[in-house]
Amino acid sequence: MRLLLILCCISLSTTAQKIIALKCGQVLDVRTGQLSKNVTIVVKDNKIEMISQPGAMVKIKADTVIDLSEYTIMPGLIDCHTHVLLQGDITSEDYDVQLLKESVPYRTIRATNSCRIALQNGFTAIRDLGTEGAGYADVDLKKAINKGVIPGPRLFVSTLAINTTGHYPLSENTYAWELHLPKGLAEITGADEARKTVREQIAHGADWIKIYADRSYTKQPDGSYRSLPNFTNDEIMAIGDETIRSHKKLAAHAVTRDGILAAINAGASSIEHGFGMDDECIQLMLKKNVYWCPTIYVNDYVAEGRAKAGSPINKYFSETEPALFKKAAAAGIKIAYGTDIGGYDWNQPQSKDFEYMVQYGYTSLQAIQTATINAADLLGQPLLGEIKTGNFADMIAIKGDPTKDIKLLAIVQWVMKDGVVYKTGK
Numbered sequence: 174m175r176l177l178l179i180l181c182c183i184s185l186s187t188t189a190q191k192i193i194a195l196k197c198g199q200v201l202d203v204r205t206g207q208l209s210k211n212v213t214i215v216v217k218d219n220k221i222e223m224i225s226q227p228g229a230m231v232k233i234k235a236d237t238v239i240d241l242s243e244y245t246i247m248p249g250l251i252d253c254h255t256h257v258l259l260q261g262d263i264t265s266e267d268y269d270v271q272l273l274k275e276s277v278p279y280r281t282i283r284a285t286n287s288c289r290i291a292l293q294n295g296f297t298a299i300r301d302l303g304t305e306g307a308g309y310a311d312v313d314l315k316k317a318i319n320k321g322v323i324p325g326p327r328l329f330v331s332t333l334a335i336n337t338t339g340h341y342p343l344s345e346n347t348y349a350w351e352l353h354l355p356k357g358l359a360e361i362t363g364a365d366e367a368r369k370t371v372r373e374q375i376a377h378g379a380d381w382i383k384i385y386a387d388r389s390y391t392k393q394p395d396g397s398y399r400s401l402p403n404f405t406n407d408e409i410m411a412i413g414d415e416t417i418r419s420h421k422k423l424a425a426h427a428v429t430r431d432g433i434l435a436a437i438n439a440g441a442s443s444i445e446h447g448f449g450m451d452d453e454c455i456q457l458m459l460k461k462n463v464y465w466c467p468t469i470y471v472n473d474y475v476a477e478g479r480a481k482a483g484s485p486i487n488k489y490f491s492e493t494e495p496a497l498f499k500k501a502a503a504a505g506i507k508i509a510y511g512t513d514i515g516g517y518d519w520n521q522p523q524s525k526d527f528e529y530m531v532q533y534g535y536t537s538l539q540a541i542q543t544a545t546i547n548a549a550d551l552l553g554q555p556l557l558g559e560i561k562t563g564n565f566a567d568m569i570a571i572k573g574d575p576t577k578d579i580k581l582l583a584i585v586q587w588v589m590k591d592g593v594v595y596k597t598g599k
């Protein structure tokens with residue numbers, strides 16, 4: 174076995190740039206699945222400066238050398254569907270309690286914990302799809318993370334999210350009508366309000382616009398799924414147009430064709446959930462290059478409890494999801510990793526969707542790609558999702574080979590984000 178030589182000197186030069194050398198046991202190329210053994214990665218400040226040839230002798234003046242020779246190094250994971258300001262809402266009561274009994278400052282304090290957990294789970298970037306009644310607190314969390322006030326992943330935020338009047342909790346018909354209830358998102362009626370709301374959210378710092386395109390899902394006698402579309406055509410087209418003309422992207426919660434087709438026609442870049450999509454949806458997604466965030470685990474997680482409480486729709490989705498996933502994958506639909514964590518408890522695993530994808534027919538590498546190169550592509554972030562010279566130094570270390578055993582992603586041993594180590598090996 175060749176020994177790797179790293180000449181390490183504490184730099185006394187005047188440069189403020191910090192150099193870290195990572196001695197990696199093996200490095201995973203998530204594009205090809207190739208594992209390169211005995212590689213040195215040089216990190217300068219927050220970027221990957223150099224990646225050595227496998228087994229090559231490296232002479233570098235480094236401020237710090239980190240021994241990761243027992244690990245597989247891969248890019249930091251990206252979760253494209255989270256809710257850092259939610260702490261699980263299996264039942265509507267779980268949800269209502271958070272909006273009614275917890276102030277936004279209190280929920281934001283709890284969210285700092287969610288952000289820390291995500292980073293410890295190996296997710297160095299997340300797209301957070303709605304604060305669920307916590308206003309623009311996601312923008313504050315992003316600011317606090319970027320300024321180093323709290324640890325957390327890179328946040329891509331969508332602020333309040335948008336639905337139409339009367340179609341989102343808290344619901345008037347479950348409380349005394351005299352009350353002015355807090356709402357889980359921004360409600361609009363009409364194309365002008367739709368445009369205004371998009372403009373307000375972008376002005377407040379939204380990176381993405383999130384809409385809820387449908388509700389009231391039903392399974393038809395022929396086995397297909399339908400729902401009620403939330404927006405008029407004018408409303409949803411106004412949202413899409415206003416989003417795209419500001420060079421932002423649109424994410425659509427859309428479960429059946431009644432939401433999915435309208436959202437894609439309005440310019441959505443990703444369909445969230447999509448449990449009830451049909452062949453026409455799959456074809457349109459392929460044609461318009463739209464990503465699918467399947468959020469598989471969250472549906473299974475709530476299915477049993479909700480069925481017992483008299484609402485079996487999530488159970489039906491669970492039953493049909495394996496066949497749908499296989500069909501969509503075979504058709505070549507692009508999938509980005511999205512968990513909806515926050516919709517389920519942050520202490521639950523964030524890596525479960527990888528396991529479901531493999532169970533439903535993806536290779537482990539394909540599953541890994543959903544949370545790396547695919548997710549970076551959806552986010553429009555070419556410097557994320559891959560270990561490459563010039564990319565941001567967002568990397569994780571795993572014991573063993575995750576392309577052979579996807580379950581290893583549940584135990585991330587070491588995390589670096591933006592050139593800073595946030596978790597060291599167990």
Ligand SMILES: [Zn+2]
Binds near residue numbers: 254
């Ligand atoms: Zn969600």
